[in-house]
Amino acid sequence: MDENINILELCKKPEQIEKAKRVSSEWSRSDYSGSIKCRISNSFRMKYKIKPGLYAVGEPDANSEVFASANYKLSFDVLRKALSGLSAWILVLDTKGINVWCAAAKGTFGTKELVRRIDGVKLGNFLNHRRIILPQLGAVGVNADSVFKRTGFKVYFGPVYAKDIKAYLNAGRRKTAEMRKIKFSMLDRLILTPREVIPAMNKFIIFAVIILLFFGIQPTGILFKSAWVYGEPFLLLGLASITAGSFITPVFLPFIPFRSFALKGWITGILLTVPVIFLFNSPELKNILIFSATILFFPMASSYLALQFTGSTTFTNMSGVKKELKTALPVYLISAVISIVLLIIYKLHKLAVI
Amino acid sequence: MKYLKNVSSLKFFAEKCTNCLVCIDVCPHEVFKLKNKKVVVADKDLCMECGACALNCKYGAIAVNSGVGCATGIINGMLTGGEPSCDCGGSASSECC
Numbered sequence: 001m002d003e004n005i006n007i008l009e010l011c012k013k014p015e016q017i018e019k020a021k022r023v024s025s026e027w028s029r030s031d032y033s034g035s036i037k038c039r040i041s042n043s044f045r046m047k048y049k050i051k052p053g054l055y056a057v058g059e060p061d062a063n064s065e066v067f068a069s070a071n072y073k074l075s076f077d078v079l080r081k082a083l084s085g086l087s088a089w090i091l092v093l094d095t096k097g098i099n100v101w102c103a104a105a106k107g108t109f110g111t112k113e114l115v116r117r118i119d120g121v122k123l124g125n126f127l128n129h130r131r132i133i134l135p136q137l138g139a140v141g142v143n144a145d146s147v148f149k150r151t152g153f154k155v156y157f158g159p160v161y162a163k164d165i166k167a168y169l170n171a172g173r174r175k176t177a178e179m180r181k182i183k184f185s186m187l188d189r190l191i192l193t194p195r196e197v198i199p200a201m202n203k204f205i206i207f208a209v210i211i212l213l214f215f216g217i218q219p220t221g222i223l224f225k226s227a228w229v230y231g232e233p234f235l236l237l238g239l240a241s242i243t244a245g246s247f248i249t250p251v252f253l254p255f256i257p258f259r260s261f262a263l264k265g266w267i268t269g270i271l272l273t274v275p276v277i278f279l280f281n282s283p284e285l286k287n288i289l290i291f292s293a294t295i296l297f298f299p300m301a302s303s304y305l306a307l308q309f310t311g312s313t314t315f316t317n318m319s320g321v322k323k324e325l326k327t328a329l330p331v332y333l334i335s336a337v338i339s340i341v342l343l344i345i346y347k348l349h350k351l352a353v354i
Numbered sequence: 355m356k357y358l359k360n361v362s363s364l365k366f367f368a369e370k371c372t373n374c375l376v377c378i379d380v381c382p383h384e385v386f387k388l389k390n391k392k393v394v395v396a397d398k399d400l401c402m403e404c405g406a407c408a409l410n411c412k413y414g415a416i417a418v419n420s421g422v423g424c425a426t427g428i429i430n431g432m433l434t435g436g437e438p439s440c441d442c443g444g445s446a447s448s449e450c451c
């Protein structure tokens with residue numbers, strides 16, 4: 001809150017202006033650390049919210065532009081940082097702490113919520129104009145025509161990225177073709193990998209327990225030593241699959257052949273699985289049953305993990321993912337079952353049951 | 355980067371189009387282009403089925419089956435028999451405003 005605001009000045013202003021929370025366009029240290037934690041921790045991200053409502057950056061007045069944002073704090077922070085040096089209003093919608101794009105796809109950043117907020121803060125009462133600028137991706141959830149009919153406000157779909165806002169305003173609210181395009185750079189993809197790797201590691205723990213139990217069971221009982229000696233290569237193969245499917249495939253996406261994510265993941269998977277098998281060169285892995293199960297299972301696991309990444313990309317579509325799943329899911333299931341059967345046969349053979 | 359060929363459900367009805375250019379303005383993948391003063395679908399394979407164009411075309415000249423495109427969501431949908439639903443707290447566009 002600016003302590004120096006002249007009380008008389010405030011009295012002259014309509015109540016809504018007075019009520020708007022003032023925010024700086026500068027980021028504090030906690031804003032920076034929050035922006036990093038969001039990428040790593042799901043639970044942190046889900047709680048990284050701000051209160052919906054009207055905010056003021058700089059010293060906006062009745063002629064200043066209004067920008068709409070989500071109440072995911074990172075979306076809001078990126079926007080206010082991009083507005084540094086300007087005076088503007090930010091209308092924060094209640095998107096349940098989710099960013100604009102995802103929220104627009106879910107409908108929380110949508111026509112209804114926008115109309116409700118415009119009415120709620122009585123935006124029309126203190127502005128001399130009837131414009132509201134939305135991030136372009138908000139168009140996924142907001143019908144501009146219907147907002148106009150219901151509130152009298154004309155929706156402008158601004159640039160995709162907040163950093164282009166100044167250039168957009170300077171050009172008289174006009175976008176270049178470049179400002180309309182959503183990008184997906186290697187850095188963007190790298191930033192997204194923790195969200196792929198961390199859930200995969202949670203599954204890995206279950207996998208590791210099963211593998212250790214499997215190799216630990218000996219005629220004499222469960223032996224920790226044999227669990228580790230025989231199990232270790234498989235644990236590493238599991239980690240190789242995660243590296244291939246959840247890290248290498250996303251980061252090097254355009255450089256891996258095929259358009260299908262399932263195929264991309266399988267390719268990186270096999271490229272990592274084979275060296276690990278030869279690295280260990282253990283007698284277990286030379287067994288044809290184990291070898292077949294390994295070749296079948298690990299590249300497939302990588303393929304499955306790579307397919308998960310479709311949820312984070314900016315260019316895949318639902319019809320395509322459905323099509324991939326239609327063939328991939330049965331293949332995954334069958335290969336998993338065959339791998340398990342092979343392992344069981346091997347184990348029974350080892351235990352001299354058959 | 356392009357995804358699978360010929361899978362997008364985007365449909366464009368040229369006879370209804372008034373060339374208002376709204377779709378060009380909202381599409382983040384340059385799927386629509388202006389050719390001889392008429393809006394055309396330049397490359398359907400670039401479409402990610404976000405639905406922004408269809409939602410904002412006043413004249414009903416665009417139809418697209420939009421929805422959550424993540425594998426987990428679609429598997430969830432298959433299992434529960436409902437619409438695909440995902441619990442993505444965020445997405446690639448984290449740098450967007």
Ligand code: SF4
Nearest residue numbers: 371372374375377411
């Ligand atoms: S928004 Fe609809 S009417 Fe306008 S140019 Fe696009 S298709 Fe044609």
Ligand code: SF4
Nearest residue numbers: 381401402404405407
């Ligand atoms: S659905 Fe989205 S990506 Fe596809 S054409 Fe429409 S706006 Fe472009």
